[in-house]
Amino acid sequence: MxxxxxxxxxxxxxxxxxxxxxxxxxxxxxxxxxxxxxxxxxxxxxxxxxxxxxxxxxxxxxxxxxxxxxxxxxxxxxxxxxxxxxxxxxxxxxxxxxxxxxxxxxxxxQEAHEHAGQAAEMRAADGGTERESMSRTFFTDxxxxxxxxxxxxxxxxxxxxxxxxxxxxxxxxxxxxxxxxxxxxxxxxxxxxxxxxxxxxxxxxxxxxxxxxxxxxxxxxxxxxxxxxxxxxxxxxxxxxxxxFASLQTLCRKTIQKHIVHRMALDWLELPELLKHFCKFD
Structure with missing residues (x-):
């Protein structure tokens, strides 16, 4: 399981x-x-x-x-x-x-650095595609x-x-x-x-x-x-x-933060105080 x-x-x-x-x-x-x-x-x-x-x-x-x-x-x-x-x-x-x-x-x-270098060489030898590289970068970010x-x-x-x-x-x-x-x-x-x-x-x-x-x-x-x-x-x-999957609370926080320029602007929004606090500090 x-x-x-x-x-x-x-x-x-x-x-x-x-x-x-x-x-x-x-x-x-x-x-x-x-x-x-x-x-x-x-x-x-x-x-x-x-x-x-x-x-x-x-x-x-x-x-x-x-x-x-x-x-x-x-x-x-x-x-x-x-x-x-x-x-x-x-x-x-x-x-x-x-x-x-x-x-x-x-x-x-030192071994970790050498291993990472060898892995990169192997990927290059296998002809890794640009799309694969972009996908890896996206998820790494x-x-x-x-x-x-x-x-x-x-x-x-x-x-x-x-x-x-x-x-x-x-x-x-x-x-x-x-x-x-x-x-x-x-x-x-x-x-x-x-x-x-x-x-x-x-x-x-x-x-x-x-x-x-x-x-x-x-x-x-x-x-x-x-x-x-x-x-x-x-x-x-x-x-x-x-x-x-993010919780509903986290999704609400991200949506609110996406549409404000500065966190202090939360004070002027008609939102519950607990939600304002969550958006400000988390």
């Missing part, structure tokens, strides 16, 4: 002692100190399904930022949630966590491809807060100019199947794949997402990703 992607993402009720979740279970805030901020996904992830969060707030004075990864440990079975994801949770075993930094998050693999995994790009890049220059900032965000640790930055984790019962963990930052930061993760057990709201990262919220 094919896996259906697009489950509604929430945080697990089991989390670090300094974490407070909102009523929807999609927003996590660290209310004290700089540690004890570990959160988990409420349900296991499916292969190729991204768990995406946006940094909503930061707290100055701390050294370090958001940490994200995967665990094969059921959060509900933990007697106590570790104080830190690195190294405490990882030291328990069956957990893989990546520390996000302002720079140098991308994993560079709207989706992020990681091996055999396809993720819609629509929600992978954050948006600026509504203001006079938000339309300019939104275009800049799409060029990945936003630092990974900044407010409005969107960071996700996904595991990509590589064989029978193994996968690679990839981190996606503002729409760009950072590469396979962990290889050979066993997937014969349920795998949960891990988000450590650590140090300078104060608050994160889950961003829901639409796979396949």
């Amino acid at each position: 094919a896996v259906i992607l697009g489950q509604f993402m929430e945080f697990h009720p089991v989390h670090g002692t300094n974490v407070r979740l909102d009523n929807s279970g999609t927003k996590a805030t660290r209310v004290a100190s700089f540690a004890n901020g570990i959160c988990f996904s409420k349900h296991p992830l499916n292969p190729g399904e991204i768990f995406l969060v946006e940094i909503e707030d930061k707290e100055l004075g701390w050294c370090g930022h958001l940490r994200i990864g995967l665990t094969a440990r059921d959060p509900g079975t933990l007697v106590t949630v570790p104080e830190y994801s690195l190294p405490d949770l990882v030291d328990l075993g069956d957990s893989w966590v990546f520390a996000i930094t302002r720079n140098h998050n991308k994993v560079i693999e 709207t989706h992020l491809y990681i091996d055999n995994v396809c993720i819609p790009k629509d929600k992978l890049v954050g948006r600026s807060r509504p203001g006079r220059f938000s339309h300019i900032l939104d275009d800049l965000y799409k060029t990945n100019i936003l630092p990974p640790t900044a407010r409005r930055s969107r960071i996700g984790v996904v595991y990509v199947p590589k064989g029978q019962s193994i996968a690679d963990m990839h981190i996606v930052i503002n729409g760009e794949d950072m590469g396979a930061c962990v290889k050979g993760i066993p997937t014969d057990r349920p795998v949960y997402a891990v988000v450590d709201v650590f140090a300078a990262t104060k608050c994160v919220r889950i961003v829901q990703v639409d796979y396949g």
Whole structure:
């Protein structure tokens, strides 16, 4: 049976002692100190399904930022949630966590570059048509491809807060100019199947794949997402990703945004306030 992607993402009720979740279970805030901020996904992830969060707030004075990864440990079975994801949770075993930094998050693999070059040469030798190339470019523009995994790009890049220059900032965000640790930055984790019962963990930052930061993760057990709201990262919220057919809410948002020049113009439209808020921020 094919896996259906697009489950509604929430945080697990089991989390670090300094974490407070909102009523929807999609927003996590660290209310004290700089540690004890570990959160988990409420349900296991499916292969190729991204768990995406946006940094909503930061707290100055701390050294370090958001940490994200995967665990094969059921959060509900933990007697106590570790104080830190690195190294405490990882030291328990069956957990893989990546520390996000302002720079140098991308994993560079020489073999990957060589393989991509060889693949391009083979396509050229086979006489790939111009139409095939255009088709590939079209789908690449709207989706992020990681091996055999396809993720819609629509929600992978954050948006600026509504203001006079938000339309300019939104275009800049799409060029990945936003630092990974900044407010409005969107960071996700996904595991990509590589064989029978193994996968690679990839981190996606503002729409760009950072590469396979962990290889050979066993997937014969349920795998949960891990988000450590650590140090300078104060608050994160889950961003829901639409796979396949978009929801009616998303279609309404896209239609409205298509016909306005600036998001501040939403204030003059006779729309429900909740819909205005959704169009402004999502």
